[in-house]
Amino acid sequence: MANTPYPQSYYAASANAVPPRPVLQGEVETDVCVIGAGYTGLSSALFLLENGFRVTVLEAAKVGFGASGRNGGQIVNSYSRDIDVIERSVGPKQAQLLGDMAFEGGKIIRERVAKYQIQCDLKDGGVFAALNSKHMGHLESQKRLWERYGHTQLELLDERRIREVVACDNYVGGLLDMSGGHIHPLNLALGEAAAVESLGGTIYEHSAAVRIERGANPVVHTAEGKVRAKFIIVAGNAYLGNLVPELAAKSMPCGTQVITTAPLGDELARTLLPQDYCVEDCNYLLDYYRLTSDKRLIFGGGVVYGARDPANIEAIIRPKMLKAFPQLKDVKIDYAWTGNFLLTLSRLPQVGRLGDNIYYSQGCSGHGVTYTHLAGKVLAEALRGQAERFDAFADLPHYPFPGGQMLRTPFAALGAWYYGLRDKFGM
Structure with a gap:
């Protein structure tokens, strides 16, 4: 995505001015490499930096280029499937943990706006x-x-x-x-990115991750450089592509x-x-x-x-x-x-770990402004060894779409047509 501009949206036209950010060239070392400078990645980076980690963020285009800078700008609590659905599908302890977290994302946004004086029309x-x-x-x-x-x-x-x-x-x-x-969602992302940099984090734009070299000391490769890290957080969501095939299969x-x-x-x-x-x-x-x-x-x-x-x-x-x-x-x-x-098929977020050191959160299912900010905190907790809340998400059951990647779109569209009819007739 070299030199990829923002879409011609109202948000891009009214965005706060920000300095240009570099393209990754050569090799860098860090504690955590975050893939994606949207809300999930930026929230993770902020919580990690506040707890003493060195953090490098790789963004394929520009900060907030994806859903974080294009959404409706609404702070909506809970998840795309509400807590009652979770209660029916998991045990009481897990449901209680997830229910307790359902209203945390909006609080995190307000704390970030106040602490870092982010101008985003809250x-x-x-x-x-x-x-x-x-x-x-x-x-x-x-x-x-x-x-x-x-x-x-x-x-x-x-x-x-x-x-x-x-x-x-x-x-x-x-x-x-x-x-x-x-909020103005793109300005929120830009403000959070500035906060990341104020704490010593580094954000590289136009630096798409093209390959992850897995192992005890993972390496993320871009077209012109690479990042050696102790941990990786995959936060590309709908713009991740096929970088991690096992994640693409279930979303x-x-x-x-x-x-x-x-x-x-x-x-x-x-x-x-x-x-x-x-x-x-x-x-x-x-x-x-x-x-x-x-x-x-x-x-x-x-x-x-x-x-x-x-x-x-x-x-x-x-x-x-x-x-x-x-x-x-x-x-x-x-x-x-x-x-x-x-x-996701369940319309609940997918959170987990690949091997010992690659963490991910994805699949907000249209309900991501608040959840992604919570996800960053939960991922940072897991990297610090506090995994109870991370495990509450990671243990949610998830399944591939019927028909695999070839048929997932028509099956989902058929389901939407059915629910659209229910909406039309008030069923």
């Missing part, structure tokens, strides 16, 4: 919006579930209350999570699409989202949206299985936006882009 408050009574019943159960794990910053919204927080007539109610919220890159309007002005923006909360609906194939600091609406949704780039993103997403906000029919779309996330 705002508090996220809404889950119910389109029908079934959705509302789910949110009532979710509130009880989350409160059982000590998460109490929640308010159920009836039809009157949700009209006070979002100017959309489609919703029958919702759930407000004040520990949720939203599938998927694309999601995002558009950003022209500036709406203070009055119209305040009419749409008076408290400046972010919103996602409760459909399986959900829509999500929020305001930017300069009063644009960012709206995303849809999934392209196999991570193909659609020919016309605006044509896919604009009708979804107008269904929620018909009052925006004459508003211009300034940016449209796509980005990949990594899906």
